[in-house]
Amino acid sequence: MEKVRIQDDLYLHVNGDTIDKLVIPDDMPTTGGFSSLNTEVEKLMIDELCAMCESGSFENDYLRRATALFRAARDVKKKEKAGIAPALKYLEKIESLTSIDDFNRELKSLMLGKYPLPFSLSVGADMKDTEHHCVGISGPGVILPDASFYKPERAPQKEALIGLWSNMAKLVLAKTELSEEQQSKYIADTLAFDELLGGLVKSSEEWSEYIKSYNPMKTSRVCTLMRPVNFKKLLADTFGFTPDVIIVEEPRYFKSFSEVFNANTFELYRHWAFVTGLLSAATYLTEELRDLGGMFQRAISGIPKGTPVEKFAYRTASAFYSEPIGLYYGKKYFGEEAKRDITEIVYQIIDTYKERIKNNDFLEEATKEKAILKLSRIGVKMGYPDKVDEIFDKLVFNEDDSLFDIVSSLLSIRYAHSLGKLSEKVNREEWAMPGHMVNACYNPFVNDITFPAAILQAPFYSLKQTRSENLGGIGAVIGHEISHAFDSNGAMCDENGNINNWWTKEDTRKFKKKINAMIREFDGIELPWGKVNGKFIVSENMADNGGMAVTLAIMEKTPGASYEEYFKNWARVWCMKAKPEYLQLLLSLDVHGPAVLRANMQPRNFSEWYDTFGVKKTDKMYIAPSKRVIIW
Numbered sequence: 001m002e003k004v005r006i007q008d009d010l011y012l013h014v015n016g017d018t019i020d021k022l023v024i025p026d027d028m029p030t031t032g033g034f035s036s037l038n039t040e041v042e043k044l045m046i047d048e049l050c051a052m053c054e055s056g057s058f059e060n061d062y063l064r065r066a067t068a069l070f071r072a073a074r075d076v077k078k079k080e081k082a083g084i085a086p087a088l089k090y091l092e093k094i095e096s097l098t099s100i101d102d103f104n105r106e107l108k109s110l111m112l113g114k115y116p117l118p119f120s121l122s123v124g125a126d127m128k129d130t131e132h133h134c135v136g137i138s139g140p141g142v143i144l145p146d147a148s149f150y151k152p153e154r155a156p157q158k159e160a161l162i163g164l165w166s167n168m169a170k171l172v173l174a175k176t177e178l179s180e181e182q183q184s185k186y187i188a189d190t191l192a193f194d195e196l197l198g199g200l201v202k203s204s205e206e207w208s209e210y211i212k213s214y215n216p217m218k219t220s221r222v223c224t225l226m227r228p229v230n231f232k233k234l235l236a237d238t239f240g241f242t243p244d245v246i247i248v249e250e251p252r253y254f255k256s257f258s259e260v261f262n263a264n265t266f267e268l269y270r271h272w273a274f275v276t277g278l279l280s281a282a283t284y285l286t287e288e289l290r291d292l293g294g295m296f297q298r299a300i301s302g303i304p305k306g307t308p309v310e311k312f313a314y315r316t317a318s319a320f321y322s323e324p325i326g327l328y329y330g331k332k333y334f335g336e337e338a339k340r341d342i343t344e345i346v347y348q349i350i351d352t353y354k355e356r357i358k359n360n361d362f363l364e365e366a367t368k369e370k371a372i373l374k375l376s377r378i379g380v381k382m383g384y385p386d387k388v389d390e391i392f393d394k395l396v397f398n399e400d401d402s403l404f405d406i407v408s409s410l411l412s413i414r415y416a417h418s419l420g421k422l423s424e425k426v427n428r429e430e431w432a433m434p435g436h437m438v439n440a441c442y443n444p445f446v447n448d449i450t451f452p453a454a455i456l457q458a459p460f461y462s463l464k465q466t467r468s469e470n471l472g473g474i475g476a477v478i479g480h481e482i483s484h485a486f487d488s489n490g491a492m493c494d495e496n497g498n499i500n501n502w503w504t505k506e507d508t509r510k511f512k513k514k515i516n517a518m519i520r521e522f523d524g525i526e527l528p529w530g531k532v533n534g535k536f537i538v539s540e541n542m543a544d545n546g547g548m549a550v551t552l553a554i555m556e557k558t559p560g561a562s563y564e565e566y567f568k569n570w571a572r573v574w575c576m577k578a579k580p581e582y583l584q585l586l587l588s589l590d591v592h593g594p595a596v597l598r599a600n601m602q603p604r605n606f607s608e609w610y611d612t613f614g615v616k617k618t619d620k621m622y623i624a625p626s627k628r629v630i631i632w
Contacts, residue, residue: 302579326434330384379448384435483546
């Protein structure tokens with residue numbers, strides 16, 4: 001087969017042979033790129049935990065507890081002996097509720113016990129005063145992958161998915177003592193309550209505009225909206241006082257809350273809470289129930305087999321002891337030489353970004369000054385933290401308990417800890433990601449970037465790669481994260497992470513024009529698995545665009561720079577092979593564009609692409625100059 005020309009498809013030219021050879025594991029929806037690196041780290045850390053189990057030697061008590069949880073999660077015989085009983089005992093509280101009065105009496109206990117509720121209470125940084133915390137409320141999740149599936153135009157797809165979910169629910173409920181008639185009733189009521197939620201809660205596209213979730217409302221007004229829930233008493237019982245203001249993250253849902261949750265729908269709620277609670281619990285019961293409880297997610301992702309027990313055990317331990325495990329990984333496998341080199345690249349990118357802002361031809365001076373100030377204040381978290389967060393001192397459990405009871409207790413401890421932060425100042429030293437995670441992020445409300453040790457390896461980064469390859473890999477990713485400070489969401493936050501409009505009126509108009517141009521560049525692109533929503537993925541595309549722009553500017557000043565190496569490694573990091581069902585699902589759920597478009601679209605916006613490979617109008621990787629978009 002003749003190799004695809006790079007001028008027609010950069011992604012396939014670079015990754016085609018690799019993709020042909022890649023084999024997607026039976027328990028995974030995808031492989032390649034991020035996924036393959038994550039799998040390698042996972043295998044490495046499973047071996048580490050297994051070695052700790054065998055030796056009985058632990059570097060600290062955090063790892064001892066993590067390993068104890070790992071053992072409990074892979075102890076098939078102990079889980080088999082406990083059976084479904086731990087979950088049914090837990091759900092007795094739901095079954096005992098006969099009225100809304102009962103519900104209100106038990107509400108604090110239900111909330112702290114992480115039972116399914118018709119709302120979610122949280123504590124987080126106040127987006128307009130990020131030094132302090134505030135209370136927020138949001139709606140519950142829905143059965144289908146996203147609220148957009150409940151729209152009339154998706155009715156056929158919805159019906160098929162509901163069929164898959166109902167089949168899974170029947171198989172799990174059959175393990176209880178409920179009669180077949182009761183099982184059918186519980187499922188029907190669950191679907192009826194879910195239908196009420198589906199038309200009101202936010203879709204992933206709506207959540208992607210995260211600034212819009214900041215809707216402060218007087219607590220008295222929220223309490224009125226949430227009748228018949230005694231929300232004021234819940235607040236007082238939880239915090240010892242009643243906050244003056246609540247951040248309502250989903251106004252549409254709460255304006256209709258009393259229509260969703262009332263005396264007439266209470267039985268629907270109770271059965272919904274039982275069924276969804278049982279399905280969530282199934283993960284931590286017997287191996288048979290774990291397999292049954294994962295059927296729906298596997299079906300919609302195209303995964304033929306469940307996760308092997310040892311991998312499941314590792315993921316469970318990692319979920320609760322992420323920072324201690326990440327710290328262990330970082331110290332053992334991430335070198336100081338690499339950390340110094342990466343940190344140098346970070347500050348080179350920040351400095352170059354400042355130059356690009358300063359020389360920008362569309363911003364006014366006042367806006368430029370604020371943008372440069374924001375860049376100067378960006379915090380850099382590289383590799384892993386110096387110490388673990390205090391929450392991990394609290395995550396203690398009874399090792400004799402069932403796995404379900406252990407997980408339930410840890411979830412409650414973690415949730416109570418998060419609620420307890422309300423009266424504390426925001427800790428800006430907290431890490432958003434652990435050291436063993438293959439990912440990176442920008443936190444708009446702290447104005448910092450986090451790069452865990454695990455992503456700092458080839459093809460993203462290696463001391464053995466050329467500087468051009470590293471700039472096309474980790475350099476562009478670093479630039480991507482910094483660019484989130486100036487994407488369609490992040491640009492609304494100032495240097496301290498507060499929502500604060502620091503743009504002049506004219507600059508706002510010009511910036512929105514660029515945002516719309518980026519939306520148009522991607523919107524409606526037809527892929528074999530579906531159509532792209534340009535608005536949904538615009539912030540990530542803006543970040544990709546900024547990451548490429550700033551690293552290409554560095555390339556221009558780098559002696560012996562190879563643009564060919566740069567663009568090829570840019571494409572290499574997005575290499576991905578995935579199940580069609582999973583790719584289709586991502587179009588609705590993932591704010592990032594499809595990997596093939598991330599590789600192929602951004603280069604077309606830059607003259608260096610055309611100069612390097614002689615791309616002409618007749619080539620598929622060509623965009624007319626008037627349609628090229630460069631944000632920063």
